[in-house]
Amino acid sequence: MKIKYITLIFFSLTVFSGTIYEFTNDEDEKRFNDLIKDIRCPKCTFGSLSSSNAPVSEDLKLKIAEMVRENKTDNEIKNYVASRFGKESLYEPELSKGTYLLWFSPFVILLLALSIFIFRKKY
Amino acid sequence: MKILLKLLIISLPISFLFMFFVLLNEDKQIPGADYREFDLPIFNLEDLDSKRVIKNTDIKGASIINIWASWCITCQIEHPYLMSLNKRGIPVIGINYKDDRDDAINWLSKFGNPYQLIIHDYKGSLALDMGVTGAPETFLVNNGRIVAHYQGEINESIWNKVFAPIIEEQGLFK
Amino acid sequence: MIVEISHFLAIISTALFFLAGLFALTIKNTFYTTNLISKTFSHAFLFFSASFFIYIYLAITDDFSVQYIANHSNSALPIFYKISSIWSAHEGSMFLWIFFLALWGFIFNIFIKNTEILKPKTIGIISLVIVGFLLFLLITSNPFVTILPIAPVNGADINPVLQDPALAIHPPTLYLGYVGFVIPFACSMAFLINNDASVKWESLVRKWSVMAWIFLTIGITLGSWWAYYELGWGGYWFWDPVENVALMPWLAATAFLHSLSVSIKSSHLRTWTILLSISVFSLSLFGAFIVRSGIIDSVHSFANDPQRGLYLLAFISVIILISLSLFISRFSLTRTHRSIKTLSKESFISINNIFFVTLIFSIMLGVTYPLIYEYFYDQKISVGAPFYNAIFIPIVILASIFLFFSIESKWSRSIDLKIFINPIFISLILSFVATLIVFINLEKINVFILLSIFTGLLIIFRYLIEIWNSFVYKKYLNPFSAIAHFALGLLLVSISLNSLLSSERALNIKINEYEEYEDLNIYFRDLNLVKGPNYDSVKANFFIEDENGKSFNLYPEKRRYSRRGQITTETAIYITPFRDIYLTIGDQLEDGSWIVNIQINFLIRWIWFSAFLMAFAGVVLISSKRKV
DSSP: OOHHHHHHHHHHHGGGOOOOOOOOSSHHHHHHHHHHHBOOOOOSSSSSSGGGGOHHHHHHHHHHHHHTTTTTTHHHHHHHHHHHHHGGGGGGGOOSSGGHHHHHHHHHHHHHHHHHHOOOOOO | OHHHHHHHHHHHHHHHHHHHHHHHOOOOOOTTTEOEEOOOOEEEETTTTTTEEEEEOOOOOOEEEEETTTTOHHHHHHHHHHHHHHTTTTOEEEEEEEEEEHHHHHHHHOOOOOSSSSEEEEOOHHHHHHHHHHHSSEEEEEEEEEEEEEEEEEEEEIIIIHHHHHHHHOOOOO | HHHHHHHOOOOOOOOOHHHHHHHHHHHHOOHHHHHHHHHHHHHHHHHHHHHEEEEHHHHHOOOOBHHHHHOOOHHHHHHHHHHHGGGSSSSHHHHHHHHHHHHHHHHHHHHSOTOOHHHHHHEEEEEEEEHHHHHHHHSSTTTTOOOSSSSOOOOOOOOGGOOHHHHHHHHHHHHHHHHHHHHHHHHHHHHHHHOTOOOOHHHHHHHHHHHHHHHHHHHHHHHHHHHHSSSSSOOOOOOOHHHHHHHHHHHHHHHHHHHHHHHHHSSSSSHHHHHHHHHHHHHHHHHHHHHHHOOOOOSOOOOOOOOHHHHHHHHHHHHHHHHHHHHHHTGGGOOOOOOTTTTTTTHHHHHHHHHHHHHHHHHHHHHHHHHHHHHSSSSOOOHHHHHHHHHHHHHHHHHHHHHHHHHTTTTTTOOOOOHHHHHHHHHHHHHHHHHHHHHHHHHHOOHHHHHHHHHHHHHHHHHHHHHHHEEEESSOOOOHHHHHHHHHHHHHHHHHHOOOHEEEEEEOOOOOOOOETTTEEEEEEEEEEEEEEEEEEEEEEEEEEEEEEEEEOOOOOOEEETTTTTEEEEEEEOOOOOOEEEEEEEEOOOTSEEEEEEEEEHHEEEHHHHHHHHHHHHHHHHOOOOOO
């Protein structure tokens, strides 16, 4: 009885979580684990779904597990989350006009600098 | 060539630091407010009182949707404001979020009922579909499309800052 | 009130530091003035340390009339945590930061003779930096504020998450690293002011820089290790903005150390070296700014205060602009007209510098991009692990391959290709075979991970051969380079295998039942209520047995701290040489079963071991008698 009382104090909001994620095969489970690492917890200042046990994170994880079981693609799942919680809930910024600079400039700079060094004129 | 290099070395950090000055001084948007538009999600849930089935298509025209629960303390604080909205003739629909039905009904009889309609979202599936992260949260919906979303306690000040501009712009609640 | 004495001493030392700096940079340096400056600095330090130690005394004796101590400490805390509560928040940690700045300066002051040409100006610059920070402390972040007339009876408690030995040591270690780089910075500035290219400032600062680098390396590793066992998520690096902002100085520092040895040995790259010394220190300061201004959300952030952010940014800008202007005005001072020979060590290190700068740039880009994007597009985005991994993995692999081929390279001349071939050839074959074995044995294939493993092995095998050669054939081998780079190879392999082989699952088990996962049988023996010193906890007892019959117990907990009502998860970890079995309990479900999160983390201890090994290489360098 005492255990039930204490746990109710601890977990009163999350008793409604339901069952946890069940997968029929390992690939699904791996896909799920990777997905929740790349999606931000909507309520936390920083941290992925994988690292959060806020109620909304738990709900979202259950929903994502369900979508993985339904064989939805990673993109479909990410779009689902982004359209409801914002693009900022994805840790991987999408490749768009506004992010070309982000994704490509490191390599461009590396190439440029290396070329300048290798082909420098000797004094 | 050397001049170019020198210029680069000094101008890059300067522009970078300047950027930070600008960013630090910038006025942030109202925290908690979100104006992303999306369709009201499809749902099929019970009315809290009558247990009659409500669908997303039953929500017509312009209305306020409020996420609340009997276990949510801040909801008690914003409650009077919702009552006043209701008095002004603004339709307020409630989504009872992850709440026990009896607890919710008791809460309403104790504090008063500002809602024209209450959807019992026991599992929180509709709320999840709407991007809700907790209670209280308030949405402005127009013709099946969500046009504004505020996370947190709603009051006159928030109403004027977050919702009133959109209502004015789209000519709602006339 | 005793705190007022501490306050007063801090003000006096500010004045003294200012005097030392003023003298050093305005008056002509003679033996007499240098002596004066040195003594003034030492006195300033003594006053300041008295101020700091009195403050520690106040914390230990529970003087809650001091607002900061009241907000962050509590009489129930053990002494160790009363002391560490000082640096648990902004004002106090700033105090510690400045103390360490002064400490480094003081030790430098003692060890370096007054006859050293650059000494007075170096001390002067360090003094002025200290003054800037002290003004920041006293004006905007005063730790000496008192609650009067009635002091609270007891303090607020410290966040329970911070009551941890590793976390208590992590900030001081990091700070010692960050502020230690004021020495090469100040010395390089002194060198530029002095305007004489024949002065070898690089030799002067070498061991100091390595020491600071060691602290930085250990500090970051401690943070990673702490996060792993305390936060319950089982990860060791999150690309959190504050982690990133600590990594940038570390990368700059590592590049700086490499460039430094080139400058010492063959006087090439002296310009790069100066620029890098400015960068390391600037990045350290920039890190302090980011963490304390609240401009970026993070798990680490101290209280948001844009006003402080503004002051810090202004201060950092002044330092960066002055140092860069000085650098540009003396640009030709260190340019040599001899060219760098292809495939010489200098050329490899130049390329290394380019790689490191690219990595630093990438992190800076990733950390600031969300801010820039939001400013222009009015939309929020996040830049996290997928981005950083995509940039780091290929570049680190590339740089490591260059490292592999550079090992034989000579100072100031090209490599003799014949001796070149053997160790390279053998390493290539061994690594290829080993990687093939890995590839065949594991069903999962990931090109980049395999490449990382291959590259890491290349480095490991190559150095093993070189070590063998140095013992058997007395062939020369630079010990610090060997240990540090071997550690890098090990790090690459550990990170790759950890990412490839680790797994996790959320099980649900009822008491007295068991579940199977991988090769483990997990039996939920019992659940008990435990009362701790300042918390209540639910403590689970798991009995775990593996395929070979080996068994052990794990006791994960969920705690509720009485003072603040905070709930924390205590992980239970079973450590074996190759893997960690990592257990946490989640919530209880309606059917009475409990969610149990189990992770099997492969080679994670090796990751930290590699990092500590790298730091150890630095220790070997410092304690050696050699010049380079």
